[in-house]
Amino acid sequence: MDKSTIGGLVAGWSFVCLAIALGGAGFGAYIDIPSVIIVLGGTLAVTAGQFEISELKRITPAMKIAFNEVKTEPLPELVEKITFYATEVKKHGVMQIEQKVLAENNPFFKEAFQLIVDGTKPEVLEPLLELKQEHIDKRHSTIISMFGNIGGTAGSMGMIGTLVGLVAMLANLSDPSAVGPAMAVALITTLYGALIGTLFAGIMENKLSRKHQIEMTACxxxxxxxxxxxxxESIGNIKMKLNAILVELPE
Known part of the structure; x- marks a missing residue:
């Protein structure tokens, strides 16, 4: 499990709950069904309208990725492994690494080095792998943008709910009993929208974006x-260039 994702979500929601508890109004004052319908229902409806069904089905798998540690090996270890493979090829030929390549768990790594085993020329190999990387990038970017849209939509639906509540309140100023519920919708919808956008969608979007960046660098x-x-190329040149890529990574 990714402890930072879980820790961020748990800590964020816990602080909000603690603030509510210390506020003295109790949790009941923050539960409003019309607000839930406007924000949650509206956000789900808008998101469903913005994306294809095939893309929407990837929300749950994407959340699993956000909640789990990246399974790929650390980038410095990846450089060392590639250097090892390069050394083996230099000393014993490409067939020496064939069985090791077949046992690899990283699909992208496995495909790249299988091309080497098959004798693919570098001018053919590189464009093929870059095309595959481009498709991975597009697929990941779509699901990341989906969480970004969820966050933005939740905030917008919160504002819509606020306007709905204000209209209802102003329309019933002569009835004091109706002002309170209408005001609750006006305020709580904004709260719900901010919570969903910040303490759910925002965390998912940024964590997936970070993991995507690491995977793209690995590719x-x-x-x-x-x-x-x-x-x-010489072993020294290979190791030097690969380490240069890692130096370019942000801390």
Missing amino acids: EVIISGASMIAAE
Whole structure:
């Protein structure tokens, strides 16, 4: 499990609950069904209208990724592994690494080095892998943008709910008993929208974006390493270039 994702969600919601408890009004004052319908129902409806069904089905798997640790090996270890493969190819030939490649768990790494085993030329290998990386990037970017849209939509629906509540309140100023519920809708919908946008969608979007960035960098390292091995570059040049990619990563 990804402790930072879980910790951020739990801590964020806990602080909000603590503030409510210390506020003295109790949790009941913050539960309003019309507000839930406007914000949650409206957000789900708008999101469903913005994306294809095939894309919506990927929300749950994406959340699992956000809640779990990245399964790919650390980038420095990836560089060391590619250097090892390059050394084996230099010393014993490409067939020496065939069985090791078949046992790899990383699909992108496995495909890249299988191309080396098959004798693919570097001028063919690199464009093929870059095309695959581009498709991965597009697929990930779609689901990341979906959570961004959820956050923005939740905030907008909160504002819509506020306007609905204000209209209802102003229309019933002569009836004091109706002013309170209408005011509750006006205020609580904004709260619900902010909570969903910040303490759910915002966390999911940024965590998936960070993991995507790491995966794209890993793909870049693999493409560069595989291309240089196929081009029979020296071990020193391979390691130097791959380490240069890691230096460019933000801390």
